[in-house]
Amino acid sequence: MSYETILFERRGAVALITLNRPKALNALCALLFDELNEVVDEVEADDELAVIVITGNDKAFAAGADIQEMKDQTYQGMLSDNGLTKNCDRISLCRKPVIAAVAGYALGGGCELAMMCDFIIAADNARFGQPEITIGTVPGIGGSQRLTGLVGKAKAMDMCLTGRMMDAEEAERTGLVSRVEPLASYLEVALDAAQQIAGYSMPVVAILKQLVNSSLESSLQLGLINERQQFKATFALDDQKEGMVAFSEKRKPMFTHR
Numbered sequence: 591m592s593y594e595t596i597l598f599e600r601r602g603a604v605a606l607i608t609l610n611r612p613k614a615l616n617a618l619c620a621l622l623f624d625e626l627n628e629v630v631d632e633v634e635a636d637d638e639l640a641v642i643v644i645t646g647n648d649k650a651f652a653a654g655a656d657i658q659e660m661k662d663q664t665y666q667g668m669l670s671d672n673g674l675t676k677n678c679d680r681i682s683l684c685r686k687p688v689i690a691a692v693a694g695y696a697l698g699g700g701c702e703l704a705m706m707c708d709f710i711i712a713a714d715n716a717r718f719g720q721p722e723i724t725i726g727t728v729p730g731i732g733g734s735q736r737l738t739g740l741v742g743k744a745k746a747m748d749m750c751l752t753g754r755m756m757d758a759e760e761a762e763r764t765g766l767v768s769r770v771e772p773l774a775s776y777l778e779v780a781l782d783a784a785q786q787i788a789g790y791s792m793p794v795v796a797i798l799k800q801l802v803n804s805s806l807e808s809s810l811q812l813g814l815i816n817e818r819q820q821f822k823a824t825f826a827l828d829d830q831k832e833g834m835v836a837f838s839e840k841r842k843p844m845f846t847h848r
């Protein structure tokens with residue numbers, strides 16, 4: 591399958607998706623979201639693929655929603671066809687783990703897309719921000735909500751109200767990104783992390799992803815009950831037996847994803 595705005599590569603069990611509109615700093619146009627969604631559907635349906643890595647290029651992960659495409663949109667138009675926001679949440683609904691490997695600008699929709707992923711590995715030149723206020727609008731695909739959850743109210747207010755950018759060091763310190771790596775190696779580090787996850791039991795990975803996500807949306811008591819149930823449920827898996835027997839026999843487990 592070939593696409594106009596993204597590149598799709600298989601690296602073993604890892605699907606590497608590269609945002610590919612370099613002339614527009616990977617601005618997120620409607621076609622890009624359509625193509626991204628198509629690829630995510632394909633990856634989810636493919637048992638050979640376990641983890642997704644989404645990246646951009648050295649200068650930009652994505653500098654936001656495509657302002658050229660949006661600028662003449664009307665309120666009525668946004669209400670009737672949902673504008674750019676109609677199909678931009680697919681990544682956050684993906685059952686398989688998704689890692690964002692971010693170098694350069696991740697602004698507006700770019701920062702929002704990165705935050706829809708399960709975690710972000712950043713290059714040391716990464717810059718994050720929600721600069722919508724500087725162009726007379728507000729974040730539209732999760733920025734004010736997910737950023738606040740990740741970095742807290744003070745930082746989120748500062749970022750959203752001033753429109754300033756956070757560098758990679760500040761992003762790691764405040765919990766927006768999980769690791770900062772040199773520009774020369776950040777993508778390899780993200781791909782290695784993806785390969786490592788792909789080597790585990792896929793049903794266990796799926797349960798774990800859901801548990802961590804649900805912690806953001808449920809009370810601690812409900813979350814703990816859910817975790818306890820899921821912990822017990824893993825004992826119905828062949829992979830739990832294999833993992834623990836392999837440990838006892840001092841060998842590497844051979845997971846069958848059952």
Ligand code: CAA
Nearest residue numbers: 613614615617653654655656657658698699721729730731
């Ligand atoms: N949409 C469309 N085109 C964009 C773009 C965007 N978000 N960001 C950059 N580009 C284009 C520029 O127009 C320029 O195109 P031309 O060469 O044809 O003129 C090209 O990419 C290179 O950009 P610059 O010349 O501006 O590069 P720079 O290095 O001087 O500046 C930048 C880089 C600071 C990131 C600057 O491009 C910028 O501020 N971009 C806009 C950032 C922004 O406001 N993002 C939020 C968008 S709104 C949004 O995302 C809403 C939402 O929540 C869904």
